[in-house]
Amino acid sequence: MNFEIDALAWDKQDGLLPAIVQDAATRRVLMLGYMNREALTATLGSGKVTFFSRSKQRLWMKGESSGDVLELAGIETDCDADTLLVQAHPRGPTCHLKRVSCFPAAPSDELAELDALIAQRERERPAGSYTTKLFESGIRRMAQKVGEEGVETALAAVAQDEDALLGEAADLLYHLIVLLRARGLSLADALRVLEARRG
Incomplete structure (x- = not known):
């Protein structure tokens, strides 16, 4: 996780960065969420992947109600510093429909x-x-x-x-x-x- 939070391109999308979540073991894409500075800071501090919920307008830790948390394994940015790739260990299904991934046909290892x-x-x-x-x-x-x-x-x-x-x-x-x-x-x-x- 070699990046500076302040160096990320927060200004491009009203302070939010898309965060693609990938299973650290299987490489399957699990979901897409959004992070603001506070969500990224909370994720790095707690080791539990946390997003900014656009619908609830607040921080939302994945699994806070279901218990199906995403344990952080690593984060990297893309070449423009405006998208995050979050690698995580899922503890239960990621999708709210109780599927492994929000993308049912996402390839994996x-x-x-x-x-x-x-x-x-x-x-x-x-x-x-x-x-x-x-x-x-x-x-x-x-x-x-x-x-x-x-x-x-x-x-x-x-x-x-x-x-x-x-x-x-x-x-x-x-x-x-x-x-x-x-x-x-x-x-x-x-x-x-x-x-x-x-x-």
Whole structure:
């Protein structure tokens, strides 16, 4: 968050800046709101995304009545300093219609969504869930499953069966994410290693 609040282009739209909210994990666009100086200051101070409600003419913290808050992960400005990109961790649905996003077809990172779902399964351990069963089977069994799926993926590639290859690759990705989570890691951690290797 390397910007000066006073350096933003507050004068362009009567003291308001559009604030595009994006899920920090999945990159899905969640909503559009507006911030004035006070809303931005409140967001930075509390860590909870706060807007200026044009209809209510007051500050409005997302989730103040529903409890579905947006926890701040980061903010950046565009090249003209007149629009904000707010990255947040949603704690519940963002849309008032109880949808994940106010834009129902907004694209997202499917692997990041799977990683988030697996993290939720690890925390909650719902009965009857295959993911719960894997977590309770222990690291060795999870590692064995990753090995099995890796071999099956390679065999499907050698057999030149595209449908089988895609299915086995999906199984491998799922089991790998479970194994990472069991070790206290995430898919994002592995992606950071890849990013560091990029030349």
